[in-house]
Amino acid sequence: MFACSPVGSDTTVTEVDRENWLCRVKVGELETNWINWLTLRAGGARTWWCPSSDEQVVVLSMGGNLETAFVLPAIYSNQFAPPSDSVYGCVTEYPDGGWFEYEPATGRWHVRGIKSMVIEAADNITLKTGEFVVEADTTRINSEVVINGGVTQGGGAMSSNGVVMDKHGHTGVKSGGDTSGGPV
Structure with missing residues (x-):
């Protein structure tokens, strides 16, 4: 018993x-x-x-x-009350302010209050969505990049190996069907 x-x-x-x-x-x-x-x-x-x-x-x-x-x-107690009152949601709140929430009513998974995130996969990570938005002060990719589709760039300079793509000249410019020299 x-x-x-x-x-x-x-x-x-x-x-x-x-x-x-x-x-x-x-x-x-x-x-x-x-x-x-x-x-x-x-x-x-x-x-x-x-x-x-x-x-x-x-x-x-x-x-x-x-x-x-x-x-x-x-x-739950007065000192440690529930972090949510959602009917079906799942919320985990951590002492440092980290917050993980999935709310079925909106279909939204919300993570906030964390300092960094690391996701490691041995083979592949696939993200499938209608729109993928990154908001960051700096975005860095340390690998080869293959883009299958168009690229639209705006709102800043694009440079390659120190050459700003929309503000550089070429040497050896000739008229007609000739090929110009490299960028300066």
């Missing part, structure tokens, strides 16, 4: 041992020894998301014996 801590009581994480995947929990006036917390997956596919100090949780144990207890995260 399992027993659980009273829901709504002062049952909060007091310490976390990330190296050993354990935490201690205050249950009323008592504090547990180091106990495991439950996770979504712990087999061939695994997830990691350790509880944080002061996070409200539920403690489950065999027959009420805290020596057999484990932690079921998590319960």
